[in-house]
Amino acid sequence: MKGLVLAIQFLTRLPMPRVTADDRDFAASIRWFPAAGLAVGVMxxxxxxxxxxADVWTGALLALIAWVWVTGALHLDGLADLADASGAVHKGPDRLRVVLADPHVGAMGAVAVAVQVAAKLVLLHGLLDQQAWLALILIPGVARGGPLVWSRWLPPLHDGLGARFQHAVRRVDLLIWAAALLAAGWFAPALWVAPLLMLYWAWKLRRLLGGISGDGHGAGIELMESGLLLATLIAGRL
Known part of the structure; x- marks a missing residue:
């Protein structure tokens, strides 16, 4: 269970017991990312x-605050960095990577975060109005299955998270979480769009960056969460 503890420590602010771990243990913790996402969903x-x-809007607001707090805005940071880098893509790949490595947030990054937060608030309201509780709890876990796929299929951009996770994901891990997704989708069918969202983001990153990085993982998780919220909302209206 060391991997699960490390995954929760890395992806959330939830208090966990201290464990002794090396780089190999940390890399292997990616296998538990969906389970850590389930803890986020419960929160x-x-x-x-x-x-x-009180009312639906208050429920949506508290859910959003909890979402940002429990994750420490980790994935929003990746979304901001990637949005800023996307604005420099016309200047060539070298300039894009320089902007991606810059820790400061530019205008495009700030706008991307604002739009993402607003979108989640509105979508959360819609799901709560539909009483889609199971989907709401499962979506963070399903979205965190994305890094397993992207680490397996995309080359790392540099010696960062992408490189550390690349060889840690085994075929059996993908099969286990695919089976879990299949079971979850039986109760919330909109979750079955997750593989399409994962494939689209992998294609997008390959075109934009040529590979995967920590920012790519974070941005992908954020966008998958919004995509799954939207899919669930649409499915509930049909």
Whole structure:
């Protein structure tokens, strides 16, 4: 269970027991990312339930606050960095990588984060209005299956997270989480669009960057979460 503890420590602010680990252990923790995402989903669902005692908008707002807090805005940071880098793509790949490595947030990054947060708030309201509790709890876990796929299929851009995770994902890990997704989709069918979103993001990153990095993982998780929220909302209207 060391991998699960490390995954929760890395992806969330939830208190966990200290464990002794090396780089190999940390890399292997990616196999537990979807399970760590499920813990995030439980936190979001709990906050939404509390807020719903007042009204739907309060439930959506508390869920969003919990989402940002429990993840430490880790993935929003990746989204901001990638948005800024995308604005420099016309200047060539070298300039794009320089912007991607810059820790400062530019205008495009700030706008991307603002739009993402606003989109999640509106979509959360829609899901709570539909009482789609199971999907809400499962979506963060499903979205965190993306890094397993992207690490397996995309080359790392540099000696960062992408490189550390590349050889840690085994075929059996993909099969296990694919089976879990299949089972989850039986109860919330909109979740079955997840593989399409993962493939699209892999294609997008290959075209834009030529590979994967920590920012690519973070941005992909954020966009998958919004995509799954939207798919669930649309499915509930049909």
């Amino acid at each position: 979001i669902g709990g906050a939404a339930w509390i807020g719903m005692r």
